[in-house]
Amino acid sequence: MTAQGALGARLEERLLRRTATVGVVGLGYVGLPLAVAFARAGFPVIGVDSDPSRATLLARGTSPVEDVPTATLRPLVEEGRLRVRSSADALSEADAIVICVPTPLGKSKEPDISFIVAAADGVSRVLGAGRLVVLESTTYPGTTEEVLLPRLSRDGMRVGEEFFLAFSPERIDPGNRTWELARIPKVVGGITPACRHLASLLYGQIIERVIPVSSPQVAEMVKLFENTFRSVNIALVNELAIMCRRLGMSVWEVIGAAASKPFGFMPFSPGPGIGGHCLPSDPHYLSWRTRLAGYEARFIAFADEINGGMPEYVVRLVVDALNEQTRAVKGSRILALGVAYKAGVGDTRDSPALAIIESLQARGALVDYVDPRVPQIPVAGHLLKSAAWEQVDLAAYDLVLLLTAHAEFDPQRLVREARLVVDTRNATGAVGEFRHVIRI
Numbered sequence: 001m002t003a004q005g006a007l008g009a010r011l012e013e014r015l016l017r018r019t020a021t022v023g024v025v026g027l028g029y030v031g032l033p034l035a036v037a038f039a040r041a042g043f044p045v046i047g048v049d050s051d052p053s054r055a056t057l058l059a060r061g062t063s064p065v066e067d068v069p070t071a072t073l074r075p076l077v078e079e080g081r082l083r084v085r086s087s088a089d090a091l092s093e094a095d096a097i098v099i100c101v102p103t104p105l106g107k108s109k110e111p112d113i114s115f116i117v118a119a120a121d122g123v124s125r126v127l128g129a130g131r132l133v134v135l136e137s138t139t140y141p142g143t144t145e146e147v148l149l150p151r152l153s154r155d156g157m158r159v160g161e162e163f164f165l166a167f168s169p170e171r172i173d174p175g176n177r178t179w180e181l182a183r184i185p186k187v188v189g190g191i192t193p194a195c196r197h198l199a200s201l202l203y204g205q206i207i208e209r210v211i212p213v214s215s216p217q218v219a220e221m222v223k224l225f226e227n228t229f230r231s232v233n234i235a236l237v238n239e240l241a242i243m244c245r246r247l248g249m250s251v252w253e254v255i256g257a258a259a260s261k262p263f264g265f266m267p268f269s270p271g272p273g274i275g276g277h278c279l280p281s282d283p284h285y286l287s288w289r290t291r292l293a294g295y296e297a298r299f300i301a302f303a304d305e306i307n308g309g310m311p312e313y314v315v316r317l318v319v320d321a322l323n324e325q326t327r328a329v330k331g332s333r334i335l336a337l338g339v340a341y342k343a344g345v346g347d348t349r350d351s352p353a354l355a356i357i358e359s360l361q362a363r364g365a366l367v368d369y370v371d372p373r374v375p376q377i378p379v380a381g382h383l384l385k386s387a388a389w390e391q392v393d394l395a396a397y398d399l400v401l402l403l404t405a406h407a408e409f410d411p412q413r414l415v416r417e418a419r420l421v422v423d424t425r426n427a428t429g430a431v432g433e434f435r436h437v438i439r440i
């Protein structure tokens with residue numbers, strides 16, 4: 001018998017044979033691709049999403065997530081290999097349960113782990129002996145042990161013997177075709193060595209490389225460090241952009257040349273601000289937790305200040321560009337290109353584009369937008385609808401503001417047809433230098 005006892009040995013066998021039923025709680029950007037990956041690997045999968053309309057959509061085989069084409073999802077659903085439900089009660093037959101629910105911030109930027117708590121309570125109601133639970137949601141170090149463990153051991157079940165618990169951060173990059181789920185190494189920390197072993201075995205079935213670490217806390221910290229690293233470096237390069245403008249040079253030229261250094265340098269790009277579910281929120285999970293331990297994280301606060309100031313910096317670039325043409329913002333027609341927080345996705349959560357459009361509207365600008373992946377967006381209580389890129393008359397606008405470098409936006413056409421351009425992503429960089437094109 002192996003170190004995890006009879007129950008663990010039974011689960012191990014079922015994982016290796018891929019007969020174990022895998023439950024996924026939360027079928028969003030993270031949970032849906034994961035559920036599909038397990039189903040495609042041959043596991044019977046039960047996916048649970050508490051949003052009934054989302055569950056109904058998925059149960060029909062329609063995917064709302066770009067990285068999971070409906071053509072991939074539908075056969076799995078139709079063949080019953082991926083069953084979608086709206087209640088965690090459906091997980092009573094699941095051998096391994098992975099929790100992928102949101103972890104937003106509260107009003108004063110404190111962690112809101114209410115979704116994790118609700119998911120854990122739902123799982124604890126159905127958790128039987130010999131089961132494995134893994135949390136994937138990004139969260140502060142200690143969540144798995146302090147929040148999940150007491151809830152799941154309620155009935156006196158012993159962790160590491162009668163049930164197994166681990167944390168493994170999701171590291172996917174939506175829209176990234178090079179680094180897909182299976183190719184991104186998976187960090188796994190278990191409450192006990194048996195928990196780590198079984199969780200590693202689970203992911204080993206669908207992911208090329210598993211990196212075991214000594215505890216769930218370390219795995220939780222790894223994810224927060226990765227995203228803090230990005231946030232801080234983006235803030236640094238955003239500040240470099242501000243400094244380069246003051247000193248009259250192109251930040252893009254500076255970064256391009258610096259990136260020729262073959263060691264000790266990694267290029268990051270400036271932009272209109274950070275967005276999405278992760279970067280604006282995750283570092284605050286870390287600073288909140290360390291504040292409780294009596295330490296004030298300074299880099300995180302500073303990066304937040306600089307990145308958070310970028311939307312207004314872009315608005316200022318627009319105001320100055322119009323001013324140069326003796327135009328006021330008030331009454332100007334402005335076309336925003338892209339409202340998603342990054343290229344290739346339709347996700348507008350915390351997108352800086354929304355704050356920029358709202359700010360321009362507040363100054364009296366008449367703003368339209370084009371985003372092939374976002375048909376409509378609410379801005380300041382009103383619903384804006386996307387124009388079609390192929391049909392929109394760029395010359396009809398006083399200024400075209402590129403906020404998201406979607407591949408659809410042909411930079412040649414933009415430079416040729418628009419009267420005045422503010423390009424926050426250097427999408428037009430390869431086309432050349434033009435008096436009517438201003439880059440961040």
Ligand SMILES: NC(=O)c1ccc[n+]([C@@H]2O[C@H](COP(=O)([O-])OP(=O)(O)OC[C@H]3O[C@@H](n4cnc5c(N)ncnc54)[C@H](O)[C@@H]3O)[C@@H](O)[C@H]2O)c1
Pocket residue numbers: 025026027028029030031048049050051054100101102103115118119122136137138139170171172173174277278
């Ligand atoms: N989006 C990303 O690129 C990304 C990357 C890595 C990690 N993460 C992390 O993964 C987690 C999930 O993020 P996401 O982008 O997939 O979120 P999401 O909002 O796209 O999806 C979460 C889903 O969970 C559902 N849900 C909420 N509470 C539930 C419950 N109690 N039971 C069942 N379903 C429930 C919601 O209805 C939603 O459909 C977050 O912690 C996030 O920080 C996200």
